Amino acid sequence: EMQIEHPAAKMLVEVAKTQEEEVGDGTTTAVVLAGELLKNAEGLIEKNVHPTIISKGYNLAAEKAQEILNNISEDISTDDESVLKKIAMTAMTGKGAESSKELLSSLIVKAILQIANGSNEVSSNDIKIEKKVGSGIEDSELISGLVIEKERVNSAMPQKVTDAKVLLLDTPIEIKGTETDAKIQITSPDQMDAFLKQEETMIKKMTDKIKESGATVVFCQKGIDDLAQYYLAKHGIYATRRVKKSDMEMLARATGTTVVTNIDTINSELLGNAGLIEEVKVGDEEMTYVRECKNPKAVTILVRGGTEHVVAEVERAVDDAIGDVISAIKVGKAVGGAGSPEIELAKHLRDYANTLSGREQLAVMAFAESMEIIPRTLAENAGLDPIDILTSLKASHDKNEKFAGVDVFTGNVIDSWKAGIIEPLKIKTQAVKSASEVAELILRIDDVIASSPSAGGPGPGPMPGMGM
Template sequence: MQAPVIVMNTNIDRETGRKAQVSNVTAAKTVADIIRTCLGPRSMLKMLLDPMGGVVLTNDGNAILREVEVVHPAAKSMIELSRTQDEEVGDGTTSVIILAGEFMAQALPYLERNVHPIVIISAFKKALEDAIKVIDDISKPINVEDEAEMLNLVKSSIGTKFMNRWSDLMCKLALTAVKTVVKEEDGKREVDIKRYARVEKVPGGEIEDSKVLDGVMLNKDVTHASMRRKIENPRIVLLDCPLEYKKGESQTAAEIMDENHWNRLLQIEEEQIKEMCDRIISVKPDLVFTEKGVSDLAQHYLLKANITAIRRVRKTDNNRIARAVGAGIVNRLEDLKEEDVGTKCGLFSIEKIGDEYFTFITKCENPKACTILLRGPSKDILNEIERNLQDAMCVARNVFFNSLLAPGGGATEMAISVKLSENSKTLEGIEQWPYKSIAESLEVIPRTLIQNCGGNSIKVLTQLRAKHATGNHSWGIDGLTGNIVDMNEYGVWEPHAVKVQTLKTAIEAACLLLRVDDIVSGVSKKKSGGGGVQPAPQEMEGEGELGER
């Protein structure tokens, strides 16, 4: 029997060895260069056009890279870094990309000198361990109960953002929102800002009109015009079931022989609705929220009982209301009990803002859920403020979990750089050079801060190195003037968690890309439009398949 012959089809794009490694380094550097100018308080804005014709103006690294379309697999991997950083700690999305790009660039000379990637990776991992120890050494604890210290910290996170003009107001909003949703359970602290701190953007008014509500706000109006629009200390019932005729689960057929049957059918429906409403009325609520619909007849019965109903509330909003007013969400009206009624709300009101009606459930006692109402001149500005506010809330949340602060303004990176340079002299063999390259790479953060405000990077970096060499680890760059300052006096500090996560993500990503020695694309040039390396082996089809006989 003849052995099968495997034909490698010429339609497969393939980059191997050095070519693949150089290609990855170039891709990483390109992505880093896109957002290098977005670091620091003097950062530039990027104007992005999305496929729908919308315009986004932002200097948030994650928001920019979300909109950028790339073909190269290494570039896609880099873009994924900022998303990971954003989900994990919510800040440092620009720094992580700049650092990862610099680590890759510093590794290139060693690859060209035929140093094996595994040796470089081993040195990088060693450098990461030592860097984390340095961050631990230079970090200082913070008292999360001290509002002035917390406001200073949050201010440093948004000092580089578009909304730093209103930093006092925004810091207070972020801190109030996070403090509201903190929940202690069994000695563990839960801070779920994604689920329980919602941002509502309403164009119009002044930015100074923005506030954190001690409760929840919905873009809803009452179902019937005659229902009450303002109730003090309301009793609230939350439902996850419709107040409409019950319909059959599957295809239901009813055969009607004469007019009496038809009248009886309508009568049964009305009886069902009345029974539902009677069950609700029995617990004497003032307000009913349901995630489903409310029929006209149900509105009639509720109105007669002086109950206000609001329908088609989103599940996420219903969960927030439940947490704010201490109510339970009821799935079946048969299970409705007195303890499911929420009584912690001080005021229910409906107000008209602009052209729309909004429902406010405020003055809740210890709400544990809140809505941040943002006002501003246009949607673009509100979207950017929301992105910056999310970063500020994440920073405050991180400090609640890990109350350590590291100096900002590139001071931490410079301290690590100086320490790693000293350590590299004690290492033997080839490893010391890639290890030292991490020390040099970390200077990219202070250097970029100086460049972005038009300073002389060589002169200022030399002064900063001299300060750190004498043990002054809190000295960094003033992002507004480009001069060196003591962060203890200047007051720019960043959460320990953000610094550690940034370094871990950047070094791990660089190690991952350095291990790649082969890039294979199974999509032929004709299909892919002739350019770029396609990162999709699963799309290999037709004549471009491996193993064709």
């Protein structure tokens, strides 16, 4: 991570963080907008427009922008699977996963719709992205359950369990140590034998309790004693140990059960269900696949790729796409991309500015001009002439073509919605809101006083008249 010292730059970093937390994508848009707002504000200050007036104008423009964006957006729902796939593909465009974005977008939408189950209440925390080097991106898959980076604790255990009854334990299957230091004095082999047999009896009692509950698979967050492993294997039970807490929580949501903290309370009602649980070798590691869960509330997208770099890039793209699709479902609205909403925003904001009588009008006009930085940047990055592109886009929007955007491959003006370049409304509203707020905050700062830690110099000398 970059070490940033300048306070204004730190504020821009916060804009990116907020955008990432709220939506999961659009961080570049938010930061670029904030920078352009400040640049245009500087021009107004040079024309003797007071920063307070600019700040007030920006605030008016930001509020109006939210209204405009809401008006130009289109309603969507979980039934619009094709639109959701296009949102996912748009999010992955220009990133390392672009070559396989159709496959990945299909996996992402299926994963989200499985969890949503007809509602708009879904969280990205319910989708685990597991990355593994090996094979190609096209071998990535959706698991209706979970992938755990753990193997069986004992090779004598079954490698595959169908129609699994799953027990989740947050307690060790071993003899607990005492809380206080204690010593046992053994004076004969018989006493040693009795001591070991008692330990064996206690462990056997634990494993018998697990067997009696009907469990066929055990995921344990703590340790499993070697003897317990033997008995579990003898009972034909698949077990893993030292499973991460986050994985245990997701397993509970995937299999429809809860984590048990006391072996004595285990019963059949505390077991989850999975159609298939198996140990699979992925790359050079053994992993546990929990598949075919019914109505899972947590799923896994297993990302594959030839190198660490490729897998990391695909993971980033998939993560962004998941955030975009979830944002679209939660808000229920989306807009065209390709710079079209920003041009439409600028058009309506200029109309709004003409209704204002004070100097705030100048600030709203500057805000409108700032919106055009997005299509301008798109054009420049594609090697196109930004002036020609902006002129063509404005002409199309004047004909009420609200989703007229730029095709960066041909340089032509296209209907971004029909072309499948679609983004969630939340990306735009949050970017405008965050960029405006940080610009207004910086505009209200007159000066910065920086202090450095004391160097620990020499102490004060004697007071006058105190010389010896």
